[in-house]
Every structure is written in C-alpha cells, then in structure tokens.
Amino acid sequence: MKKIAVLTSGGDSPGMNACLRAVVRTAIYHKIEVMGIRHGYDGMINDEFIVMDAKSVANIIHRGGTILKTARSKEFLTLEGRKRALANLQKHKIEGIVAIGGDGTFRGALEFSKISTIPIVGCPGTIDNDLIGTDFTIGYDTAINTVVEAVDKIRDTAESHDRLFFVEVMGRDAGLIALRGGIGVGAESIIIPETKTDIEYLIKRLENGRKNKSSKIIIVAEGDEAGGAFKIAEQVKTRLPDYDTRVTILGHIQRGGNPSAMDRVNSSRMGFAAVEALMQGKSNVMVGIIDKNIEYTPFENATKHLQELNPDLMRMVSILSL
Ligand code: ATP
Numbered sequence: 368m369k370k371i372a373v374l375t376s377g378g379d380s381p382g383m384n385a386c387l388r389a390v391v392r393t394a395i396y397h398k399i400e401v402m403g404i405r406h407g408y409d410g411m412i413n414d415e416f417i418v419m420d421a422k423s424v425a426n427i428i429h430r431g432g433t434i435l436k437t438a439r440s441k442e443f444l445t446l447e448g449r450k451r452a453l454a455n456l457q458k459h460k461i462e463g464i465v466a467i468g469g470d471g472t473f474r475g476a477l478e479f480s481k482i483s484t485i486p487i488v489g490c491p492g493t494i495d496n497d498l499i500g501t502d503f504t505i506g507y508d509t510a511i512n513t514v515v516e517a518v519d520k521i522r523d524t525a526e527s528h529d530r531l532f533f534v535e536v537m538g539r540d541a542g543l544i545a546l547r548g549g550i551g552v553g554a555e556s557i558i559i560p561e562t563k564t565d566i567e568y569l570i571k572r573l574e575n576g577r578k579n580k581s582s583k584i585i586i587v588a589e590g591d592e593a594g595g596a597f598k599i600a601e602q603v604k605t606r607l608p609d610y611d612t613r614v615t616i617l618g619h620i621q622r623g624g625n626p627s628a629m630d631r632v633n634s635s636r637m638g639f640a641a642v643e644a645l646m647q648g649k650s651n652v653m654v655g656i657i658d659k660n661i662e663y664t665p666f667e668n669a670t671k672h673l674q675e676l677n678p679d680l681m682r683m684v685s686i687l688s689l
Contacts, residue, residue: 368399368462368463368645368646369399369400369460369462370399370400370401370402370459370460370461370462371390371394371399371400371401371402371461371462371463371464371465371642371645372401372402372403372404372411372416372456372459372461372463372464372465373387373390373391373401373402373403373404373419373435373464373465373466373467374403374404374405374407374408374410374411374435374464374465374466374467374468375387375407375433375435375436375437375467375468375492376407376408376437376438376440376466376467376468376471376472376475376492377407377437377439377468377469377471377472377492377493378437378439378469378493378494378622379431379432379433379437379492379506379622380492380493380494380504380505380506380507380509380510380622381431381432381494381505381506381509381510381622381623381624381625381626381627381630382492382505382506382509382626382630382631382633382634383432383433383435383437383467383492383505383506383634384424384427384428384430384431384432384433384434384626385427385428385505385626385630385631385634385635385638386467386490386492386505386634386635386637386638387403387424387427387433387434387435387467387638388424388427388428388635388638389634389635389636389637389638389639389642390465390467390490390638390639390641390642391403391419391420391421391423391424392421392424393638393639393642393643394642395420395421397642397646399642399646400418401418401419401420402416402417402418402419402459402461403416403417403418403419403423403435404416404417404435405417405435405436406435406436406437406438406440407436407437407438407439407440407468407472408438408440408442408443408448408452408472408475409438409440409442409443410435410436410438411443411452411455411456412440412442412443412448412451412452412455414455414458416455416459428626428631428635429625429626429631430625431509431622431623431624431625431626432623433467437468439471440475443475443479444475446482449478449479449482449483450482452479453479453482453483453485456483456485461485462485462486463485463486463487463488463645464476464485464486464487464488465487465488465489465490465638465641465642465645466487466488466489466490467489467490467492467505467638468489468490468492468493469491469492469493469495469497469498469504470493470497470498470669470670472489472492473489473498473653473666473669473670474666474670476489476651476666477651477666477667480650480651486645486648486649486650486651487650487651488641488644488645488649488650488652488653488654489641489652489653489654489666489669490505490634490637490638490641490653490654491504491505491637491653491654491655491669492504492505492506492634493505493506493507494506494507494509494510494537494544494621494622495507495537495538495539495540495541495543495544496541496543496544497540497541497543498653498655498669498670499664499668499669499670500653500655500657500662500663500664500668500669501637501653501654501655501656501657501662501664501669502655502656502657502658503629503630503633503656505626505630505633505634505637506622506626506630507543507544507630508627508629508630508633509624509625509626509627509630510537510544510548510621510622511544511547511548511551512627513617513620513621513623513624514536514544514548514551514552514586514617514621515548515551515552517534517617517620518534518548518552518554518584518586519552521534521584521615522552522582522584525582525583525584525613526581526582528582528611529581529582529611530582530583530610530611530612530613531573531582531583531585531603531607531610531611531612531613532582532583532584532585532612532613532614532615533585533587533596533597533599533600533603533612533613533614533615534584534585534586534587534596534614534615534616534617535587535588535589535595535596535597535614535615535616535617536548536586536587536588536589536617536621537588537589537617537618537621537622538559538560538588538589538590539560539589539590540560540590541560541561541588541590542557542558542559542560542561542562542588542590542591542676543676544588544621545557545558545559545586545587545588546559546676546680546681546684548586549586549684550680550683550684550687552584552586553584553687553688554584554585554586554688555572555573555576555583555584555585555688556569556572556573556585556586556688557585557586557684557688558585558586558587558588558591558593558599559588559591559676560588560590560591560592561676562676562681563592564591564592564593564599566593566599566602566603569585569599569603570603570606570607572688573603573607573610574607583610585599587599596614596615596616597614600612600613600614633656636656636661637654637655637656637661640654640661641654644663649663651665651666652664652665652666653665653666653669655669
C-alpha cells in the first residue's frame with residue numbers, strides 16, 4: 368500500500384484529532400503517503416484532498432473538533448455523488464481509506480464498497496457510544512465528563528434554591544450518555560429511550576423522595592419517547608406544583624472541549640490499528656477496543672444494533688437514586 372486517505376465524517380467528537388494524528392504518523396512510519404479529505408464525504412465528492420505530513424498533525428492531540436472538518440453529506444447518499452467520490456479517489460491514486468465517524472459513516476462506506484474496491488477501515492468517532500464492536504467510542508468519555516462538570520454546577524444552584532432540575536443531554540437513539548452521566552452526578556432519576564418512561568412512577572418517587580434531599584436532578588436523554596426534558600417537566604409540574612422546577616438543555620457543549628485522557632489514548636490506539644489493518648488487507652471493518660484489546664468488527668455488525676444496557680447498572684441506578 369503506497370497511499371491512503373483519511374476523513375472525519377458525521378457529527379464531530381472530541382478525540383477525532385488524536386485519531387487523525389495517529390493515522391497520519393503511523394502511515395508515514397510505514398512509508399505510506401497520506402491525504403486528508405476535508406468535510407467528510409462532501410470533500411470526497413468535491414475534491415477537497417490535501418497532503419498530510421507529520422507536521423500537519425502537530426499539536427492537535429489535545430484539541431476537540433476535527434481539523435479536517437466534517438459534514439453530513441446529502442450528495443453521498445446518491446449513486447451519482449458516490450461515483451464522483453470514486454473518480455476523485457482514483458485520480459489521487461488512493462489505495463485505502465480510514466473513515467473516522469459514526470454508524471452513518473460506516474453505512475455510507477458499505478454502500479460505497481458496492482461500486483469501489485478501495486478498502487475502508489473505520490474508527491468509531493461519535494459521542495453516542497451507539498456502536499457494537501467497541502466498549503467506548505471516540506468522544507464518549509469526554510462527553511460524559513462534560514455532562515458531569517455542567518450538572519455539578521447546576522446542582523449547586525438547585526441545592527441553594529431547593530429546585531427540581533430536568534437536564535436534557537444528547538442521545539437521539541441511545542441513552543448511554545444520560546446513563547453514565549446520570550450515575551456520575553448522582554441523579555435522582557435517569558430517563559432514556561431504551562426503557563419505557565413511566566411518568567406516574569417518576570411522580571411517585573419524587574413525592575416519596577422529598578424528605579431525602581431538597582434538590583433533585585433528573586437526567587433526560589433527548590431521544591426519550593416521552594418527548595424530552597421540557598415535556599416531562601411540564602407533566603411533573605402540573606402534578607407536583609410545589610416543586611420549583613427548571614429545565615436545562617446542555618446541547619452542543621457536549622460535543623466540544625479537549626478530549627479526556629481516555630479518549631486521547633483510545634483514539635491513538637484505534638488510528639494506529641486502522642492503518643495496520645489496511646496494510647494487512649482488512650476492509651469494511653471498524654476498529655474497536657473490547658476488554659482493552661483491539662478488535663475488528665464488520666461494518667454490518669457494528670451498525671446493526673444499539674449497545675445493550677448493562678442490567679447491573681440499571682439495577683444500581685434504581686437503588687442509589689432518590
Ligand atoms: P454521528 O453518530 O455523530 O451522528 P454519523 O457518522 O452517524 O455520526 P451521519 O450523518 O449519520 O453521521 O452519517 C455520515 C454520512 O454518511 C452522512 O451524512 C451520509 O453522507 C453518509 N451515509 C449515511 N448513511 C448512508 C447510506 N445509507 N448510503 C450512503 N451514504 C450514507
């Protein structure tokens with residue numbers, strides 16, 4: 368293998384830069400040329416290819432976001448768009464691709480492989496941790512730490528005013544940020560899409576738990592079936608009008624910030640392994656870390672299912688909260 372390309376795609380996540388750095392430096396070590404593709408699949412279609420050298424990834428390991436920039440590409444969803452992307456890859460003589468992104472990125476890679484023989488290896492860059500084949504995705508640990516830091520601050524004001532706060536965190540389909548973040552802040556309840564939301568039960572627990580603690584934090588994953596923090600707060604407020612209720616949506620701060628040490632180390636390991644996987648002839652697989660070891664999971668399997676929630680964690684949450 369003489370030349371590879373690397374791109375970041377889908378939602379950005381802290382640690383993508385660390386992964387990119389590892390890809391570029393591993394390739395250079397093995398005397399493989401590297402091109403960066405800006406703006407994800409859009410850049411593949413619009414020929415935004417740039418030469419990467421060891422220096423181009425200097426001083427980025429600690430930076431959030433992605434220096435290559437990213438995009439959600441509508442054109443890549445079309446065959447026409449993918450054909451243009453292939454023509455550009457052929458023009459630049461690219462023999463392998465490292466795609467850093469989430470499940471959509473890998474679904475796109477699979478679709479692309481129907482018209483292209485260029486091998487693709489993925490690194491799981493998404494804060495959601497919603498992929499099979501890795502214990503932790505790139506950015507997940509940082510996002511949880513951001514949630515914990517923000518909610519600790521909310522707890523101070525909640526406690527001072529005896530308030531009930533509903534804090535909405537990211538997670539359209541997966542409640543893993545809510546679950547871990549909620550455990551980390553000692554939330555009184557955690558509401559996630561994977562479990563049925565029982566408002567009556569929540570109200571009963573809030574009534575019963577009043578004597579234990581004057582402030583209360585309820586963490587709500589944005590994708591919960593009950594309709595997010597505002598809707599749930601409204602229902603609770605009608606039934607428990609004495610509670611001084613507030614809602615905070617954490618939003619995009621959860622995507623940004625310097626990656627945690629764990630994200631930097633995991634991203635570096637996965638970027639390093641992705642290049643070596645291409646050299647070994649692997650394709651259409653995602654690199655992951657399972658029980659501390661590097662593992663490769665075919666894209667089909669990585670994107671098919673949500674991670675199952677650990678039943679021990681769920682049981683613990685119900686015992687420790689309220
Ligand atoms: P995140 O988990 O952070 O949202 P993601 O990789 O899942 O990241 P998406 O926007 O879902 O983000 O996917 C990235 C891009 O992959 C899409 O914008 C689209 O261009 C491409 N893609 C997704 N699904 C397909 C598909 N079935 N066919 C072709 N391309 C696809």
